[in-house]
Amino acid sequence: AKLFNKLSKMPIKLGDVADIFVGLQTSADDVFIMDWVKETSKEFSLKSKALNKEWVFEKGLLFPIVSGTDVKRYGTLPERQYILFPYEVKDGAANLIGLEEIERKYPKTYAYLYENKRRLEERERGKFKGYDWHRFGRSQNIGIQSQVKLCVPRLVENLYAAYDEDGSHFLDNVDVNGITLKEDFKQHNFCYLLGLLNSNLLRWFFPKISVPFRGGWLSANRQFIEPLPIPTINFKNPKDESFHDKMVSLVDRMLELNKKLKKTKTP
Numbered sequence: 001a002k003l004f005n006k007l008s009k010m011p012i013k014l015g016d017v018a019d020i021f022v023g024l025q026t027s028a029d030d031v032f033i034m035d036w037v038k039e040t041s042k043e044f045s046l047k048s049k050a051l052n053k054e055w056v057f058e059k060g061l062l063f064p065i066v067s068g069t070d071v072k073r074y075g076t077l078p079e080r081q082y083i084l085f086p087y088e089v090k091d092g093a094a095n096l097i098g099l100e101e102i103e104r105k106y107p108k109t110y111a112y113l114y115e116n117k118r119r120l121e122e123r124e125r126g127k128f129k130g131y132d133w134h135r136f137g138r139s140q141n142i143g144i145q146s147q148v149k150l151c152v153p154r155l156v157e158n159l160y161a162a163y164d165e166d167g168s169h170f171l172d173n174v175d176v177n178g179i180t181l182k183e184d185f186k187q188h189n190f191c192y193l194l195g196l197l198n199s200n201l202l203r204w205f206f207p208k209i210s211v212p213f214r215g216g217w218l219s220a221n222r223q224f225i226e227p228l229p230i231p232t233i234n235f236k237n238p239k240d241e242s243f244h245d246k247m248v249s250l251v252d253r254m255l256e257l258n259k260k261l262k263k264t265k266t267p
Contacts, residue, residue: 007205007229015226017185018193021144021178022222023171024065024083027123027137031116032084033065033172043108046082050116058106061085061097063146066164067172068153073160073198074254076262077151077169084109085170086134087142094143096135141178145170150179150194152225155217159206159225161197163190163255177222187235191251192244198254202228 014020026032034046037054044057064079071077086102087094103110113120113134121133128135136142146167152160154175161179171178181188196202209227210218218224233244 004205004208007201010229010231012230012232013226014179014228014230015222016182017188017230017232018179018181020222020226021141021171021180022174023176023178024085024136024142024145025138025140025173026083028116028120029173031119032136034082034084036080036082044082048112050119055108055112057084057109057112060106061102061109063170064168065170065172066151066176068155068175071151071153071160071162071176072258073162074194074251074258075162076259077162077164079169081172083170083172084112086113087136089143089146092143094139096132099131099134102134141171144178144180147178147180148190150190150197152177152179152197152220154220155213156220157216157218159197159203159218159220159228161194163194165190165255174221177220177225185232188233189244189248191248191255192233193230195247195251196230197228198251205229 028050030049034048034055037045037047039045039059042059044059044062045054046057046062047054061084062082063085064077065081065083066077067081070080086097088097099110099113102113117133121129123137148167149164150161151164151169151171154177179193181190181193206220206224206228207218210220210224212218234240235244
C-alpha cells in the first residue's frame with residue numbers, strides 16, 4: 001500500500017509527457033488490410049480477404065500495419081499485414097489522393113480499388129457514394145501514423161511496449177495505442193520511456209489502476225495508461241542525466257538482443 005500510494009502521488013503522469021492515439025479506422029478492413037504473401041523490389045503480392053485471392057500491387061501506397069498480437073515486449077514489429085493507404089501526408093496533415101492520380105501512378109492498385117468499389121460505396125448505408133468512395137471510414141489520426149512511436153496493445157496480460165523506431169508501421173484501429181513524446185519532453189529519449197513501460201515496477205502498478213476482462217486480460221486503453229507515473233529527468237542535473245543515459249543504453253541493448261533473437265534459428 002505504501003509503494004502504491006507513493007507511485008500514485010508522483011506528480012508527472014504518462015498523459016503529461018506523451019500523446020496517446022489509436023490507429024486507422026477504415027470501416028472496410030477486409031478491403032484495405034491484407035496479408036503479405038511475397039514481394040519484389042517494385043511490387044507486393046497480398047492476400048485480400050474481400051476478394052479471397054492474391055493481388056499484385058505496386059509499392060507506394062502500402063504500409064505495414066500492426067495489431068495488438070504483433071506487439072511484443074522490446075520486440076521488433078513484423079510485416080505480416082499491409083494496409084492500402086490512399087493518402088498523401090505532409091506536416092501531419094493527410095489528403096486523399098484522387099482516383100485519377102492513383103490510376104496513373106499505380107494502375108494495379110487502382111484496379112484493386114475499382115474491383116471493390118461497390119463494397120466501399122455501400123459502407124454505412126451508402127454514405128461513401130461519390131467521387132471519394134475510396135476514403136477511410138474515419139479521418140482521425142490518419143496523418144500521424146508514420147511518426148516514431150511506442151506501441152502498447154489495447155488488451156494485455158501484463159503492461160508492455162514495443163518501439164517503432166523509424167515510424168514505418170501504422171496501427172490497426174483501436175487495437176494498439178501509439179505513444180509519442182510531447183514537445184516539452186522531447187529531450188527524453190524514447191528508449192527511456194520504453195524502459196519505464198516495460199519495467200517490473202509499472203507492470204506491478206498497472207493492474208491496480210486498470211479494468212480486468214475475462215481470462216486475465218487487462219485494458220490498456222488511453223484512460224488506463226495515462227495515469228502511469230513517469231519520473232522525468234532534469235537534464236541540468238548530471239546525476240539525473242547519467243541515470244537517463246544509462247537506462248537508454250540498457251534498453252538499446254535489449255532492442256538489439258531481440259533483433260538477434262528473431263534471426264536465431266537454433267534452439
